[in-house]
Amino acid sequence: MxxxxxxxxxxxxxxxxxxxxxxxxxxxxxxxxxxxxxxxxxxxxxxxxxxxxxxxxxxxxxxxxxxxxxxxxxxxxxxxxxxxxxxxxxxxxxxTFSDPLALSVALHKGVAKRVLRDSGVPTPDFVVIERDADLAAVNLPFPLFLKPVAEGSSKGIDAESRVNTREQLERKGQRLLQEFQQPVLVERYLPGREYTVGIIGTGLEAECIGGMEILLKEGAEPGIYSFQNKREYETVVEYRTIDGVVLESCGVLALQAWRALGGRDAGRVDLREDEVGRVEVMEVNPLAGLNAVRSDLSILCRLRGISYFEMIRRIMTSVEHRIGNPTLLQESARRRSA
Ligand SMILES: Nc1ncnc2c1ncn2[C@@H]1O[C@H](COP(=O)(O)OP(=O)(O)O)[C@@H](O)[C@H]1O
Ligand SMILES: [Mg+2]
CATH class of the missing domain: 3.40.50 (Rossmann fold)
Known part of the structure; x- marks a missing residue:
């Protein structure tokens, strides 16, 4: 071609x-x-x-x-x-990859979470704040987590994103509204282990190709995979491949989330455990980074012995298969709603 x-x-x-x-x-x-x-x-x-x-x-x-x-x-x-x-x-x-609808829904974390919730995928309770005055009306139990509603790469996410008091909530909320000029997502803080899972394929033919736990080392900004930690990942982050029941439970949720949002060909789903150790979905990335060395999808493939070339080959197999079978997505949607 x-x-x-x-x-x-x-x-x-x-x-x-x-x-x-x-x-x-x-x-x-x-x-x-x-x-x-x-x-x-x-x-x-x-x-x-x-x-x-x-x-x-x-x-x-x-x-x-x-x-x-x-x-x-x-x-x-x-x-x-x-x-x-x-x-x-x-x-x-x-x-390659997702269509305009899936990409814009996934980009807006508030809309994406409404779709996930409606599809029965566990994701933390949340509200979307449009202006400073909305912060006073937030009625969710602390600790909470704040992020710009439509950014990636952990933009705007730092040690102050986790808030324990009204005062901290107001401060970080106002700061994010001001800095990013877009709504802010306020959601329940997930205190447990963090994972990211790789998906290849589309609809019912999508499969989980592996996942990894994100562990923060000494010297990292504690508790979150923040902008700074992502930038300094070589020294402060350890990626550990996951398998067994952990991979199984993350994979099931990741695929549900992937299909609910209509992801195609390849992407990643970020998850974290709540206070009782139950995994929940934080976000779906239908346009995951593809740097061979630094991107999470390439790293998790490498940890499972899948080379970069093999990853791209599998993405292309998905694309070719999908293009040859335009009914794949409709079929997937029909079976889900049946
Ligand atoms: N509800 C939450 N509870 C705890 N940590 C969170 C929560 N949401 C996000 N984080 C932390 O912030 C990081 C980035 O958030 P994420 O939603 O994945 O946005 P991005 O698109 O910037 O990657 C996550 O990897 C995680 O460490
Ligand atoms: Mg993420």
């Missing part, structure tokens, strides 16, 4: 004046190279398209591809991850 690759390059945004936090979700050159290499080893021809602006220009010029391998995170707004898939849908060009 002739495969175009869409991506947001970190260095390109830094050069445009974006700071490290604003550009935190974007990809480095080696990620694109590794994807490209893997696709070529699979016998495909590749072309680097770049970000949505480059894609728009090429589409207007009449350019087409058999498939687009899309890892664009987008720049702003709740539709930022959906922009590229929506354009490609409109041009009837197939692409």
């Amino acid at each position: 002739k495969i175009g690759i869409t991506f947001d390059l970190y260095s390109e945004y830094l050069a445009l004046g974006y700071d490290e936090v604003a550009a935190a979700e974007f990809d480095s050159e080696d990620t694109i190279e590794n994807i490209e290499d893997s696709l070529r080893r699979l016998g495909h021809e590749t072309e680097r398209i770049g970000n949505v602006k480059h894609l728009m220009r090429l589409l207007l010029d009449g350019r087409r591809w058999d498939l687009v391998f899309n890892i664009c995170e987008g720049l702003s707004g709740f539709g930022r991850e959906s922009l590229v898939p929506a354009l490609l849908d409109n041009h009837e060009i197939p692409y």
